[in-house]
Amino acid sequence: MMIKSKKTELAKGIFWPSYLIAVGVIICGILNQKEFGAFLNKGLDWVSLNFGWWLVLFSLLIVLIVAGLAFSKAGDIVIGGPGAKPEYTTWQWFSMSLKGGIGTGILFWAMGEPIFHMAAPPAAAGAAAMSREAGIFAVSQTMLHWTIAQYAMYSICAVGIALMAYNRKSSISITSIFEPYVRSSLFPTIKTFITALSLICIVGALACSMAVGIMQINSGLDFFFGIPVNNVTGLAIAGAMVCVYVISCLTGIKKGMRILSSFCTMVFIGLMIYVLVAGPTLFVLDLGTESLGQLFNRFFEHSVILPTMTEGETWSKSWIIQFMAAFFVYAPIIGLFLARLGRGRTVRQFILMNIGAPSLFCIVWIAIWGGATVWLQYSGTMDVWQMVNTKGLEVTIFTILDSMPFARILAVFFIIAVFFSFSTMADSITGTMATLSTKNLGVEDEAPRWLKVIWGVSFGVIGYLLVASGGADSVRGMFTIVGLPISLIVIAYVYCTLCESNRMVSEFKR
Template sequence: MQTLKTNRSGIGVVFFVSVALTALVVLWGAVAPKNFGAVTNRLLGYVVSDLSWFFLLAANVFLVFVIYLALSRYGRIKLGKKNDRPDFGRLSWFAMMFQAGMGPSIIFWGLAEPLSHYVNVPFGLAEPGSDEAAGVAVQYSFFHWALHPWAIYATVGLAVAYFTHRKGEKALVSAIFRPLLGDRVDGPVGKTIDILAVLAVVFGIAVALGQAGLQLTAGLGQTFGLPTVMLVHLVVLGLTTAAFMVSATTRIEHGIKWLANISMLIAPLLLVFYFVVGPTVTQLNVLTEGLGDYLSNIVPMSFRLDAFDPNTDWLGSWTVFYWSWWIAWAPYVGMFMARISRGRSIREFVGATVLGPSVVSIIWIAVFGGAALRLARDGQASAIAETVAQSPAAGMFVFIQQYPLPILLSIITLVVLWVFFVASADSGTVVLGELSTGGSPNPKVWVRVLWGLLLAGVAAVLLVSGGLGALQKASVLTGTPFAILLIGICVSLYKTLSGEHVPPAVEPSCSRATESEGGEPGDSDSEGSDSGNRRIEREEHSDERVHLP
């Protein structure tokens, strides 16, 4: 029974409550930043000291869950109806997902994190500044940017895509819980879930956009000598806001898709250039050895806490912060992934959202992080490590100064970063519009513009009040309750999938299956041999629905 009303545009309690709560938190941080920082510090200390085990276990559960679904018989299930076909080509599809999931952040931390771990080695596993420290730095950078974060995104994206495109539910996090909660998802319980999802999205995006904004300003300072003062921060933020407001008034097919395609053209060229002019052999060695260290140690790293003497400072600054940040960002990235993934199979979705982006992230870190570590090891660029320690945002641009054509490359890097920034903010307005207006597939332009302005306002107020660090802590705190919801999402999705009738894969020797962009031979919608076609067709028509116990 619908207990909380909304009007025809979907504007209702979720919209007004989430906007009000966001405004109150920002106002608190602006008016009383010391009190805000003290409270968030106490809460963060509790989360890191008492709940680190929960974040590590939860992230592992999500990774195992999505891999199991992809490799099991459920991997053949289509995220859509029988005749649905993908809306985007594979390259555009992948580009939009990657820029939504990691865009500005991988540019920010792909170089800064390995250098940070090089001088502050995780868990004291090596002597700082040693060859062993460099290896551990690469290993943990891969750990934080591959598989686990993408599995967190894929968990939400897979559930939303399945329930929306295949089962006809609204694009809401609360709708995923219908198999567990029944009609209560239409009442206060469901509204509470959606409000929590909106807040997670707001704070998750704000962290990424805040970091990207700082890096843009730092890059302008390093490249053109502009002062990195607050006025420049606000001008950069204002120009970027204007850009993604223009993009927000267009359809995804024209705005976000266009920006994502641009970024996926420029970024690889930047990557190839630094691979060619950089220490190529070292970068290949870093990629090979780092990948081997990562894969051979992924289980110990995934569970390591130093139980009897936990290094809570390092855990809170890195692994726990990252896992909670990815979880807080998961409603945004997951819902956007779901929106553009109609017609894909579960197996294809997991491959494109977990394996593909992990490979790209690993290569990026190996090229940029490996080159920076080589410079640091040779003593040619100690300024890079010092700069990263003081301002990670400027590290990339100090690194660029060590190579030919520094001005041109700095400008190209700024363009890539800015495009990622704009596309991520634009994607965020789409998701916030959907979540706050009852799952509307095409939220009103004014709703998207309002959320864009609110996101810009959050970033501006926090920059003025010096609250970006507090916002990172708020992201951790927002991610904590949503991690519990994510576990419920796994249970609800698996319960529903277990009621699906999945036809067995057809042997290639007796099939005349046809491939399309949305499927493959053996897919749940593939046709079998002449003798089996009619039987499989009847089963698909009669068992398209979900059978709940």
């Protein structure tokens, strides 16, 4: 049954403060990189030292809580009610779920992250640098960082939002799950604060992701085709990205996003198959299998690596703490997007799809690309680590591609994957942010087109300015710090989602 809404209008109290603050902070970061970067580094050090334990521990607890929810009686609840039918095929659902949250990170770090862990493993790895043990730890830990925990965060938020929107017939919002559990006089204030804070954070997070994508594409075009790395090329890449994801977003989730995500997922699968066949196949299969075994065997231990009794070690601050904090920032926004895909599925199916399917995909992706990188270093074919330190990670990634057969063709498809991977994520987040900036929007409604254009173009402009000014690193650090307060909001999601699912189970029994 279609859920009708009142006339939609701009939520001025949410849109204008969040938009102006986010843009202002990022411009400050661009214009005052040194001072801003130093301030953020101090904040990051403080958060990591005092609350790093909390960010990694709560991430692990969410995995356990979501698993318990999936296999409890609440897992049988059908999103939308017993008669609801799925709106998307399993493939469409999988591809949109995967590409709505994956961004460019997995493309950039699947090859890049393992070499960092292999060359400088933490004390907790119990491995010497560049050893066999370090190589297995490197791929296994990269798998851990990019899989289960982040998707569990997105899923716990998504379940609560979906139950309220489809089962309770509430408006589609990241705060609707809180309404039954908050005093009515306080709810408007809480709604405005949480929504505005999420919007402020996600503007910078997505702009930084876009900046990484622009730099990666620009480096590839320069390396293989001689197109120079400069602001003009960067502007052209940014403009093309904006056109693709804004046009896709304007066509709606059932058209543009569905088509774009399906295409991008097929490109990803093609790249994986090619590298597995053309690369060091047996080495990748062996290393991937051992890394997967270590992931399962030491999952709990490696999910909470901290610098305990390792004075001066910064590995945790630079990796697992930053990752978990960043995933908390994305959780409510991506949760809202995923919620719109869940109609007609049980809570159990919803959780398994949104955690299991993308995690398995990313594990295979990292095993193949990370395994190829470790092989180049371990076999002596290429000193990847030295290249990272002398030429930078962006250039190193395309040097790795150049070591494979038909390198230029492979590079073209890799650049296409980067381009459309970011575009699909930007599509989902642009539409979601327009939704959050609108009043009285029903679950079946699309946000106003002009609002999607404003958010979409703003991401593009800020992402380009970050590349042109070199300010991406300092701004990115801000979102690790903000991840701490948002983790407290996720506590509320966990509590309210569990309460609401239990209420629905009780109602069904009666």
